[in-house]
Amino acid sequence: MTGLPAGLAAVAGVLLLAGAAGTVATGALFGRAGADPLERLAWGFAAGLALLAGYVPISLTLGARPGAIALFVLTALVIGMAVLFRLPALRIPAPAHERGSGASRLVRLLFLVPLSLGILLYLLRALTEPMWATDFLAIWGWKGKTIFGAGLLPAWTWRLPEFSFTHPEYPLGLPFLYAGISFVLERWDDHAMALLFPALQVATLLLVAGWLRRRGAPPPVPLAAAATLSGFEPLYAAFTTGMAEVPLSFCVLLVGTALVDALEEEAGGSRRLAMAAAGAAALKNEGIFVAAVAGVLAVAAGGRPGRVRWRAAAAALLPAVAVLAAHRVGRGSLPLRDFRFGLLLEPGFPSRLGLGLRTILAEVLIPAAPGLIAFGVLLLSGRRSTAGDRLLALTAIPLSAYALLPAFCVFGPDWLARTAFARTAAALAPLAAAGVALRLAPLLEEMRDTGYEIREEMRDTGYGIRDS
Amino acid sequence: MRARRALVLLADAFLILLLLAAPNRPRELARRIRLLSHDAARDPALRRLDGSSAAFDRRYFFFLESARRRVPPTATGVAVWMPSPSEAARNLAAYQFAPLPALLRPRELPSGWVLAVYGPERPEGWREIARVSDGALFTREP
Numbered sequence: 053m054t055g056l057p058a059g060l061a062a063v064a065g066v067l068l069l070a071g072a073a074g075t076v077a078t079g080a081l082f083g084r085a086g087a088d089p090l091e092r093l094a095w096g097f098a099a100g101l102a103l104l105a106g107y108v109p110i111s112l113t114l115g116a117r118p119g120a121i122a123l124f125v126l127t128a129l130v131i132g133m134a135v136l137f138r139l140p141a142l143r144i145p146a147p148a149h150e151r152g153s154g155a156s157r158l159v160r161l162l163f164l165v166p167l168s169l170g171i172l173l174y175l176l177r178a179l180t181e182p183m184w185a186t187d188f189l190a191i192w193g194w195k196g197k198t199i200f201g202a203g204l205l206p207a208w209t210w211r212l213p214e215f216s217f218t219h220p221e222y223p224l225g226l227p228f229l230y231a232g233i234s235f236v237l238e239r240w241d242d243h244a245m246a247l248l249f250p251a252l253q254v255a256t257l258l259l260v261a262g263w264l265r266r267r268g269a270p271p272p273v274p275l276a277a278a279a280t281l282s283g284f285e286p287l288y289a290a291f292t293t294g295m296a297e298v299p300l301s302f303c304v305l306l307v308g309t310a311l312v313d314a315l316e317e318e319a320g321g322s323r324r325l326a327m328a329a330a331g332a333a334a335l336k337n338e339g340i341f342v343a344a345v346a347g348v349l350a351v352a353a354g355g356r357p358g359r360v361r362w363r364a365a366a367a368a369l370l371p372a373v374a375v376l377a378a379h380r381v382g383r384g385s386l387p388l389r390d391f392r393f394g395l396l397l398e399p400g401f402p403s404r405l406g407l408g409l410r411t412i413l414a415e416v417l418i419p420a421a422p423g424l425i426a427f428g429v430l431l432l433s434g435r436r437s438t439a440g441d442r443l444l445a446l447t448a449i450p451l452s453a454y455a456l457l458p459a460f461c462v463f464g465p466d467w468l469a470r471t472a473f474a475r476t477a478a479a480l481a482p483l484a485a486a487g488v489a490l491r492l493a494p495l496l497e498e499m500r501d502t503g504y505e506i507r508e509e510m511r512d513t514g515y516g517i518r519d520s
Numbered sequence: 521m522r523a524r525r526a527l528v529l530l531a532d533a534f535l536i537l538l539l540l541a542a543p544n545r546p547r548e549l550a551r552r553i554r555l556l557s558h559d560a561a562r563d564p565a566l567r568r569l570d571g572s573s574a575a576f577d578r579r580y581f582f583f584l585e586s587a588r589r590r591v592p593p594t595a596t597g598v599a600v601w602m603p604s605p606s607e608a609a610r611n612l613a614a615y616q617f618a619p620l621p622a623l624l625r626p627r628e629l630p631s632g633w634v635l636a637v638y639g640p641e642r643p644e645g646w647r648e649i650a651r652v653s654d655g656a657l658f659t660r661e662p
Contacts, residue, residue, distance in 0.1 A: 056560045056567070166537070173544055180552040181571030182564065189573055190611040194618050201619030214623050217610070243567055276533075283540035423539045429532045433525065499526060 059244030060179070066236050067100070067251050073127045074099030080134035081320045081327065091262030095324065097255040098306055101299075102331060103127050104236075105229035108199065109382075117203050118235040139320050156271050163275040167257070170282025175250040182243040183294030191219050193294055196230025197240055210383050221386035223379060225334030226296050242294075249293045256302045256482050257282055263309045264486065267439065269493040277489035284485075286420075286478040296336045301479040303332040304342050307368070308446045308483045311346045312439045314364040315353050322367040330371035337388070338450065338476060343372035345449045349442060390468065391460045401459060408458030408465030416474045427488070434491025443487030447480045573615075576608045579654050580638060584616040586653035587636040591620065596632035598622040603639055634659055 075096025082092060107126040111118040183193060195218065199205050210220030233248070234240045257278040264274035282288070292298055306328035313321030329346065332339030350364035395401055417424065434440070454476050461468035559567045565585050568574060574581035580602070591598060597620055600613045610624040629635065635646060635658040642648070646658035 054563045056556075056562075059564075166540075170540075173549070176549065176552050176556070180555055181559070182568045182573070184571050184573035186608070186611055189615040194611075194615050197615065197618040199619075206619070206621075208621055212621065214626060215614075215621070217607075218614070241564060243564055280536060280540065285540070285543040422535065426532050426535045426539065429528065430536075433529055433532075499522070 056179075056243060059241045060247055062237050063233065063241070063244045063247045066104070066233055067097075067248065070100030070104045071097040072100070073103060073131065074101070077131050077134040079138040081324050082139060088262035088266040090258040091266060094255045094259035094262060095306070097251070097258075098302070098331065099130075099327070101229060102327070103130060104232040105225055105334070106232075108228040108232045108235065109205075109224070109378075112204055118232065119238075120236050123232070123236060159272050160275055163272060163279045167275065167279040167282050170279065170284075170288070171250065171254060171257070173283070174253050174288040177288070177290040178246045178249045178293040179243075180290060183246050185291050185293070185295050187296075188294030190217055191222060192226045192296060193230065193242060194218055195224065195227035196234070197242070199227055199231040200234040200240055205382070210386060216389055219389060220383070221337075221388055223334050223336060223339070223375065225331070225375075226299060226336075228334075229299075246293050249288075249298050252298050252302050253282065253288055256305055259302070259305055259309065260482060260486050260489070264489050264493070267490065267493075269489060270496050273489050273493045273496060277485050281482055281485045284478070284481050286474060287481050292475055292478075295475070297475050297479040300332065300335050300339055301482050303328055303335055303339055304446075304479060305482040305486065307332050307342055307346050308443045309486065311350060311364060311368065311446065312442050314367055315350060315356050315360060315442070316439070317360055322363055325364060325367040326371045329368045330375050333372035333375040338454075338479070340372050340376060341453065342446065342450055343368050345446060347372075349445055349449075353442070355438075390462060391457070392462050393460055395460050404465045405456065405459040408461075408469045409455060411458070411466040411469035412455055412473050415470055416477070420474075427484075430488050430492060433495065434488060435494040437490045437494065440487045440490030443483050443490065447484045447487060451477055451480055573608075573612060576606070580609060581612065581616075583636075583638050583652060583654040584613055587650075587655065587657055588616050590650040590652055590657055591617070591634060591636075592649065592659075594632070595620065595634045597630060597634075599626050599629050599633055599635050600624050601635060601637045601641070601643070603641070629660075 071093070075093060077099045078087070078092050078095050081087075081095055081099075087095070103123065103126060107123045108118045110126060111122040116122055195209065198209060205224070209215060209218065229248075230245060233245055260281060261274040261278040264277060287298065287301055307325065310321055310324035310328050314325045315321075325346070329343040333343050347365040347369035350361050350368060353361050353364075395404065431444075454473055458465035458468040458473070555570065559570055562570075569578060569581055569585070584600075587598070598613075598617045600609075600622060602609060602624065605624045613622045613624055616622070634649070635643065636652070636655060637643065637658065638655045642656070643658060645661055647661050648656050649659055650657040
């Protein structure tokens with residue numbers, strides 16, 4: 053069993069089983085029929101991945117070797133708990149525009165083509181060779197392979213200063229996930245495991261489409277948002293396969309959508325937010341930051357009762373703090389290797405800040421200017437939407453922080469701006485796409501309602517579009 | 521105004537479509553498909569040898585993989601000695617030998633570690649335990 057097809061089939065089997073078990077457990081997150089089916093699948097996949105990653109540290113803490121039996125026991129326990137704490141069955145009304153016409157079915161088909169292409173192209177990019185990015189070899193994959201090979205997390209991985217290049221201070225969620233899959237497969241297959249990344253892309257697209265649909269966005273909007281996102285190569289690239297950005301982008305979207313739901317007192321919103329915040333914090337330090345921003349946004353949310361705001365803030369913050377504490381207990385306090393925040397007080401700080409921002413401008417923003425302008429047009433064309441604007445605030449605050457962060461980098465602001473800004477910013481794309489889609493939804497509703505008027509106006513102004 | 525807005529949005533959507541399609545160069549996609557079909561039935565090590573992580577020095581990857589297969593089971597770590605160390609070489613060595621700790625040219629060699637030398641150099645005071653592709657494995661003389 054050394055060929056790629058056999059490896060892919062095995063990894064696909066593990067992911068499907070985990071996703072199925074996770075979907076069963078989503079009764080505690082939504083209640084029966086309390087979600088769009090696509091959205092439920094996405095949360096089910098997230099819950100499945102949490103099981104796959106989570107059973108490794110739990111087994112190690114209990115002194116057992118992780119494997120299929122330990123995973124089965126944990127899954128049975130989680131499903132049992134989910135049944136015990138399931139939410140009441142709530143049926144959400146199907147949006148009126150679900151009953152689509154022939155024309156709208158054609159529009160849907162038109163969006164399904166780029167959506168499918170986006171998924172297939174990422175599948176091709178991700179599977180073309182074993183995961184090869186520097187950060188996979190030196191950080192995420194190395195830790196996962198070490199945990200799997202050693203059957204434990206050896207203390208030398210964070211104690212020996214010679215291994216500081218592996219960033220011992222980073223959260224261990226992704227390495228545990230790699231190790232978790234490998235313990236079930238009983239082998240380390242870093243090529244077949246790349247399948248996890250297109251699967252994460254699909255889960256992200258399901259979440260975008262399902263959540264927008266549940267919120268009543270007119271039919272082309274969820275599909276258009278998913279189709280656009282599927283082709284976003286800066287995130288879904290061969291290079292990012294194996295690194296934490298793709299999983300983080302999924303988790304950040306889970307955090308954002310659950311935050312909006314929790315603030316609107318949707319059933320299970322706080323539970324979903326808690327789960328998503330724990331996942332984000334377990335993946336990357338940026339995830340901890342996003343969970344913290346979500347907590348602050350919850351407290352600052354206008355027009356909501358204090359009880360709701362504080363409950364949402366607690367749902368975002370407490371699980372992230374718990375994940376941080378678990379890492380602290382397991383490994384002790386580990387400083388951030390790349391940053392020194394004391395630089396803020398030094399006289400050279402303004403020039404460092406300037407250098408970082410100039411590098412971002414020259415190497416990321418100017419080359420991406422056409423895309424950013426196109427995105428800006430969509431953003432500004434939309435209508436105000438409380439939910440959409442909350443997602444955009446959750447995008448903008450971390451983005452601003454990423455732009456300032458290079459000034460604190462000990463290896464030089466230009467180095468961090470050049471190597472990390474684009475990909476960490478790209479991980480916010482699903483959140484931004486969902487936010488913009490929500491702002492555009494009312495606009496499309498208006499246009500459809502006044503479709504005849506528009507076509508008339510076009511004809512009168514000589515745009516040459518005929519009323520059909 | 522509505523018609524103008526609709527046209528602006530349509531043009532914007534078209535621009536986004538073009539920008540999303542731009543990175544997908546047909547030649548690169550064809551190359552990826554060829555690589556995938558060429559490598560699909562091969563051993564995982566050979567697939568990594570074909571891949572980008574070994575591209576900076578494919579002989580070095582061959583050396584690492586060959587050394588990995590010959591490291592004694594009693595070894596507690598691997599020190600890699602090479603004439604021109606680099607970050608890419610360090611990362612690949614660490615990854616290949618995991619779960620054993622592996623370092624490039626460490627100042628000191630902890631007991632139980634083996635030395636993997638890439639190239640023809642043969643260190644004095646060390647006993648060769650295995651010849652590997654483009655190098656050899658050593659332990660300290662007793």
